[in-house]
Amino acid sequence: MTSQTELDPAVRAILEAARKRSTDRERVSVDARSLPDALARAEREGRVPVIAEVKPTSPTAEGTRADDPVELAEAMVAGGAAAISVLTEPEHFGGSPEALRRVRKAVDVPVLRKDFLVREAQLDAVAADLLLLIARFVDDLEELVTAARERGFQPLVEVHDRDELETALEAGAEIVGINNRDLARLEVDLGTFESVAPHAPDDVTVIAESGVSSPEDVRRMRRAGADALLVGSAIMDHGGGSDVTENTRRLTEATQ
Ligand SMILES: O=C(O)c1ccccc1NCC(=O)[C@H](O)[C@H](O)COP(=O)(O)O
Numbered sequence: 001m002t003s004q005t006e007l008d009p010a011v012r013a014i015l016e017a018a019r020k021r022s023t024d025r026e027r028v029s030v031d032a033r034s035l036p037d038a039l040a041r042a043e044r045e046g047r048v049p050v051i052a053e054v055k056p057t058s059p060t061a062e063g064t065r066a067d068d069p070v071e072l073a074e075a076m077v078a079g080g081a082a083a084i085s086v087l088t089e090p091e092h093f094g095g096s097p098e099a100l101r102r103v104r105k106a107v108d109v110p111v112l113r114k115d116f117l118v119r120e121a122q123l124d125a126v127a128a129d130l131l132l133l134i135a136r137f138v139d140d141l142e143e144l145v146t147a148a149r150e151r152g153f154q155p156l157v158e159v160h161d162r163d164e165l166e167t168a169l170e171a172g173a174e175i176v177g178i179n180n181r182d183l184a185r186l187e188v189d190l191g192t193f194e195s196v197a198p199h200a201p202d203d204v205t206v207i208a209e210s211g212v213s214s215p216e217d218v219r220r221m222r223r224a225g226a227d228a229l230l231v232g233s234a235i236m237d238h239g240g241g242s243d244v245t246e247n248t249r250r251l252t253e254a255t256q
Pocket residue numbers: 010011053055058059060061179181183186209210211212230231232233234
């Protein structure tokens with residue numbers, strides 16, 4: 001795990017809040033909707049597989065979108081999203097487990113729980129199809145990957161460099177997100193995905209995360225081997241409040 005002192009202060013605060021969050025919930029058991037199946041369906045139907053993110057705000061966002069999460073998720077699916085990601089972190093991203101529960105009830109595509117999870121009991125806050133585990137922030141990744149699978153979740157392990165990719169693979173990850181945002185400094189560089197993705201085995205589902213804002217970015221990440229793209233800010237348009245369905249469609253239609 002990266003030393004706390006190397007992290008951007010916003011990320012340090014996010015992690016401190018995550019460690020304090022209470023976790024006395026019953027163990028969840030999930031009958032998960034398959035992400036690989038949803039991505040394959042999008043491909044068959046001629047859509048770029050996009051995981052669209054319900055992210056009310058973030059430390060780098062230009063504002064907050066207070067729209068109902070269910071309306072946002074439905075608008076994203078109408079724009080062709082293959083899956084939905086929902087932030088459940090309350091203090092820095094304006095999310096909640098309740099928002100995810102409502103979204104998962106309303107849509108029929110897989111739903112990813114996006115949060116900063118550091119111990120097993122935190123997995124039980126809400127049922128989701130996929131669970132994000134950030135390699136950099138987890139002490140025993142294999143233990144959490146196993147704990148996630150025991151509950152029925154598909155773990156999506158997030159990495160930022162080759163060493164973290166190796167750690168993720170050793171922990172048994174089958175779905176890997178390569179984050180273009182360096183969580184130590186919050187800088188975004190699409191070259192991160194391009195340099196790390198070629199080292200992932202072919203049978204691993206590889207997702208390009210963060211910083212994808214235009215059809216050209218989509219094509220660039222697809223050329224570099226992305227099986228899917230995780231997009232938040234460009235779809236949410238926190239500063240402008242533009243149409244979420246159109247923002248999603250612009251990316252899902254960026255096939256050539
Ligand atoms: O998005 C942020 O500002 C952020 C700040 C600190 C830690 C994590 C952060 N984002 C988490 C994510 O990984 C993104 O929400 C996700 O990949 C979508 O990224 P984007 O399309 O660039 O909004």
